[in-house]
Amino acid sequence: MIQRKLILFLFCIISLGLKAQYVYHNxxxxxxxxKISDNTELHFERLDKSLKDKVSRPYLWFLSKNTAGLAVRFKTNSKNLAFKWEVVNNATMNHMAPTGIKGLDLYCFKEGKWKFVNCARPSDNHKSEAVLSAQKEVAVSEYMVYLPLYDGIKQLEIGVDSLAFIADPEIESPRRDKSIVWYGTSIAQGGCVSRPGMAHTNILSRWLDCEIFNLGFSGNGQLDYEIAEFFVQSDASLFVLDCMPNVWEQKVYENLENFYNIIRAKHPTTPILFVQNPWFSLMEFDEGSYNSLVTKDKALDEVYAKIKNKDPNVYYHNSKDFLGDDGEATVDGIHYTDLGFHRCAEAMYPMLKKILYNK
Amino acid sequence: MIQRKLILFLFCIISLGLKAQYVYHNxxxxxxxxKISDNTELHFERLDKSLKDKVSRPYLWFLSKNTAGLAVRFKTNSKNLAFKWEVVNNATMNHMAPTGIKGLDLYCFKEGKWKFVNCARPSDNHKSEAVLSAQKEVAVSEYMVYLPLYDGIKQLEIGVDSLAFIADPEIESPRRDKSIVWYGTSIAQGGCVSRPGMAHTNILSRWLDCEIFNLGFSGNGQLDYEIAEFFVQSDASLFVLDCMPNVWEQKVYENLENFYNIIRAKHPTTPILFVQNPWFSLMEFDEGSYNSLVTKDKALDEVYAKIKNKDPNVYYHNSKDFLGDDGEATVDGIHYTDLGFHRCAEAMYPMLKKILYNK
Structure with missing residues (x-):
């Protein structure tokens, strides 16, 4: 009996100890x-709340609450970092890991580069908690935590060791004076990486040291004018139009030039990059996908040629080399894995660097 | 009323039509x-049923029913391939996509190489169905379908177009006269790829054109003697011992040489490859992992040096280059993503090719 009481006592002490170990901060x-606009319903979301009743399809609004491309920056001397987060939908997908859908992804700035630390793995419920080892020794370090790609965040708390501090970052990285608006599809939104940091917009943000506004909307990168009218608020250094998988021939003819004109009305000379439909491996085995791609690529080429004729600040990225030549870089012939996003980032990096930094 | 009857009639016709579209084969x-032994409980599993009451831990037996590394071969002229499958556990993991855990992964032999066609995505339930486009035109082709990595298969049916045939393959690829037994951990079992074909044992089986017997057991590659006693039944061309993440310093000293001796007793000269613990990116941020790895690597080096001294047919693979140098190739600092497995396959391919084919 005494032994059981002792065990219970020790259990309480340990439980209290564990709870007291981290001090949490909002x-x-x-x-x-x-994030382009501060005028949002929740803190962590992508579209201005004035768009709520204006978007072309309700699902587009739903997706705008997915936190793809959002990241929180801070510095701390905590050896461990604890996270408590509550997601909006507790979404699941059969071809994407929960870590990518609704996990958090921690990076540390070391020797002039962002390095992956670890991923905070989500629970089966809306609320999750995770503790990550963030340093081998106590030292002040700069961190960035990427938010979920295919779910939203209602609340996020960051916990540090009880004797540690946490504060605003000292270093401005990714740079805010260079930024990209990236408009696109489920792929642009990060489908289907293993963890948020491996979406190519996040990879490229680290490699190019520039903020990237991810406006990828799964199935909904349909050249909707209200989205262009929204993102032109941003004083971006480059606009990337990477939505071909979500449009079709007629849509390209009808909407693409108007969409471009909305950007040009506000940003007369800012570079705009048109991205070809990725050369999906699926097309080698699926007649319908192949035919659809060929026709809409032709439409893109025509519209682009017309625009290029009058505008020296537009660019075109051929997608043939996005995924390598072995057909292995997707999970379903379409959506990129970490291998696919890494290859795509490598393929696009030179042109983006040239446009942003002229080198 | 007539209209409703007509709709019902059309619905029945269409339903029957859809059901009749594919002819299923076991x-x-x-x-x-x-698969090494035919004496198994279910058709699709990895260990001989005589091991059921002999394995060191019940969980090892549980894992032996995961179908990692198993693949079905056939040829068909069907444009579409349909799959119906029932899994054993309907497993879920928070850092691995359901497609990798319990999906099927289809490859086609084209121009002398295995090419990824598509992945059959699992449902939320034990039973799943999927239809994949397998060819753009009707043509006889060779296929391989990889089975789930982290679940078992109770039943699998392959459906072909009603006028198509399906038969045994014509080409022997992967070659059966060259084969590798790959003993290891959760990583060897394929954690955490997006789809089965991207586990490095499956990648290397395609690249090396040889059958690979996957004996990766998550958390349970603990140099258990009964597993070596089982796999020495195989007339393999190479035994790969890739279990370091699941053992610890003392275990290496106690078991590794005995484990090696079990292989040598049956296969006096067959090459045996000892693989160093992967250099996990986690170790840069986690003191405990780092220290553990350094001590057990030292133990491995000592035991290997002793064996190498008397045996010319043993090899050692340094793991420093398995995951590249950017720290990006895992989902949790430990388990490889598709990027990690692809890099690891690239790193190991030259040595494996040299051992298997002497070139």
């Missing part, structure tokens, strides 16, 4: 990257 | 790759 206190 | 009729 992540909304720290700088958020990847 | 996948157990076709050659299975990656």
């Amino acid at each position: 992540a909304e206190e720290f700088p958020l990257y990847g | 996948a157990e009729e076709f050659p299975l790759y990656g």
Whole structure:
């Protein structure tokens, strides 16, 4: 009996100890990257709340609450970092890992580069908690935590060791004076990476050291004018139009030039990059996909040629080399895996660097 | 009323039509790759049923029913391929996509190479169905379908277009006269790829054109003697011992040489490859992982040096280059993503090719 009481006593002490170990801070206190407007319903979301009743399809509004491309920056000397987060939908997908859908992804700035630390893995429920080892020794370090790609965040708290501090970052990286608006599809939204940091917009944000506003909307990168009217608020250095998989021949003819004109009305000379439909491996085995791609690529080429004729600040990225030549870089012949996003980032990096930094 | 009857009639016709579209065949009729013993409880599993009450831990037996590395081969002229499959556990993991855990992964032999066609995505339930486009035109082709990595298969049916045939393969690829037994951990079992074909044992089986017997057991590659006693039944061309993440310093000293001796007793000169613990990116941020790895690597080096001294047919693979140098190739600092497995396959391919083919 005495032994059982002792065990219970020790259990209480340990439980209290564990609970007291981390001091939690509301992540909304720290700088958020990847968000164009501060006028949003929740803190962590992508579209201005004035768009709620204006978007072309309700699902587009639903997707705008997915936190793809958003990241919180801070510095701390905590050896461990604890996270408590509550997601909006507790979404699941059969071809994407929960870590990518609704996990958090921690990076540390070391020796002039962003390095992957670890991923905070989600539970089966809306609420999750995770503790990550963030340093081998106590030292002040700069961190960035990427938010979920295919779910939203209602609340996020960052916990540090009880004797540690957490504060705003010292270094401005990714740079905010260079930024890209990336408009696109489920792929642009990060489908289907293993963890948020491996979406190509997040990879390229690290490699190019620039903020990227991810406006990828699964199935809904349909050249909707209200989205262009929204993102032109941003003083971006480059607009990437990467939505071909979600449009069709007629849509390209009808909407693409108007969409471009909305950007040009506000940003007369800012570079705009038109991205060809990725050369999906599926097309080698599926007649319908192949035919659809060929016709809409032709439409893109025609519209682009017409625009290029009058505008020296537009660019075109051929997609043939996005995924390598072995057909292995997707999970379903369409959506990129970490291998696919890494290859795509490598393929696009030179042109993006040239446009942003002229080198 | 007449209209409703007409709709019902059309619905029945369409339903019957859809059901009649594919003719299903039991996948157990076709050659299975990656299985050492035919004496198993279910057709699709990895360990001989005589081991059921002999394995060191019940969980090891549980994992032996995961179908990692198993693949069914056939040829058909069907444009579409339909799959119906029932899994054993309907497993879920928070850092691995359901497609990798319990999906099927279809490859086609084209121009002398295995090419990824598409992945059959699992449902939320034990039973799933999927239809994949397998060819743009009707043509006889050779296929391989990889089975789930982290679940078992109770039943698998392959459906072909109603006028198509399905039969045993014509080409023997992967070659059965060259084969590898790959003993290891959760990583060897394929954690955490997006789809089965991207586990490095499956990638390397395609690249090396050889059958690979996957004996990766998540958390359970603990140098258990009964597993070596089982796999020495195989007339393999190479034994790969890739279990370091699941053992610890003392275990290496106690078990590794005995484990090696069990292989040597049956296969006096067959090459044996000892694989170093992967250099996990986690170790840069986690003191405990780093220290553990350094001590057990030292133990491996000592035991290997002793064996190498008397045995010319043993090899050692340094793991420093398995995952590249950017720290990006895992989902959790440990388990490889598609990027990690692809890099690891690239790193190991030259040595494996040299051992298997002496070139």
